[in-house]
């Protein structure tokens with residue numbers, strides 16, 4: 001039975017409720033009056049329920065779909081302005097005891113080169129990332145209690161935060177690791193992580209069990225209830241996601257929103273971010289073996305309807321997607337992207353070395369500077385900001401700031417100041433010129449005059465060598 005407040009996976013992600021929702025959406029996909037009403041109501045930026053969002057996702061009336069895209073763009077502009085937060089993944093280890101059928105790190109794969117970074121190697125990776133200009137990382141590793149115990153991760157986080165190379169610094173470390181215990185989540189919180197990220201892969205229990213035949217990850221309930229445990233352990237910024245292509249996208253779309261609703265209702269705060277990966281080719285993995293692939297139009301629609309349904313939740317797209325796809329979904333709602341990514345263990349410092357330890361083939365292979373330059377040309381502000389979590393604005397404190405609209409007086413100056421840092425320390429000549437023009441234009445959009453003046457002063461001080469200003 002569906003119970004949003006339940007702590008049991010099969011009750012807050014009720015299969016029956018999802019199937020009822022899908023039937024309701026199917027029955028109403030041409031219901032003009034209902035859909036127009038939903039689009040109208042969503043203009044208040046208070047979001048939509050999973051049922052309402054499912055109807056929008058299924059809507060087959062072209063002009064109403066156009067209205068949805070327009071609304072998604074407006075909501076994106078209202079809450080995120082032109083800011084796009086930049087990050088990079090850092091793969092620590094690809095040892096894994098799980099049997100995930102879509103991932104090359106699954107334990108049966110004998111062809112892949114297994115690697116785990118030492119603390120010295122992590123230092124080299126971090127220096128390479130700092131030299132690109134990155135300030136925010138997402139740590140990735142397989143699940144392996146012997147090779148990758150939590151202590152290894154905690155030590156690695158300490159190492160990463162301690163490295164200061166030239167003007168570089170990693171100021172926010174997000175972590176994407178397998179579901180674990182409340183006690184472990186508490187330790188991660190104490191280690192100063194930003195977001196705890198865990199993809200559900202699919203919310204469909206039967207499909208989940210088939211895709212995860214062996215290993216600890218095969219336990220659907222333990223995996224699905226992980227975010228509740230993370231919150232219990234004191235982590236209030238969590239990042240959800242599904243791996244599109246594994247299961248029917250409509251089902252997972254509804255499951256994802258039900259998960260967000262559950263976290264908000266039962267833990268007091270919804271997900272900080274939603275990631276939208278699509279399955280990619282990799283060593284031993286052929287995406288054609290998974291027959292639920294979604295096309296680019298469907299992908300764009302998912303992004304747009306999510307933007308409307310959960311306006312305050314950041315959305316993340318990785319380098320799994322091409323430049324073209326990224327450009328399209330950026331305007332519809334995506335607020336964070338990775339750049340210059342390597343998905344192999346040790347891939348930043350050992351650039352060019354042929355090693356098949358990669359997790360998936362990267363589609364967008366541009367350098368960080370090329371991506372920053374491209375974003376600037378499109379009118380965006382690439383932001384390297386990490387201020388909220390360092391100022392204690394996490395969980396519901398962050399959410400209430402976004403909901404009140406006041407985030408513009410923090411995020412906008414922080415984005416511009418961190419962009420300025422990037423331009424001063426790492427950018428190519430052309431990127432510098434484009435960036436300066438964007439800063440000049442966007443600084444005027446800060447609504448609080450006092451904040452604007454202080455930000456202008458900080459920008460000036462940065463030219464004299466000062467760094468790390470934040471609101």
Ligand code: SAM
Nearest residue numbers: 102103141142176177178199243279280282360
């Ligand atoms: N091992 C942890 C886990 O499974 O949750 C976290 C790290 S895992 C390297 C990160 C994510 O990569 C997985 O959650 C999965 O969604 C995604 N992934 C795995 N294989 C992939 C593939 N072939 N293409 C695209 N993404 C993939």
Ligand code: SF4
Nearest residue numbers: 096098100103106142
């Ligand atoms: Fe291991 Fe994660 Fe890959 Fe599954 S998705 S095989 S748990 S690294």
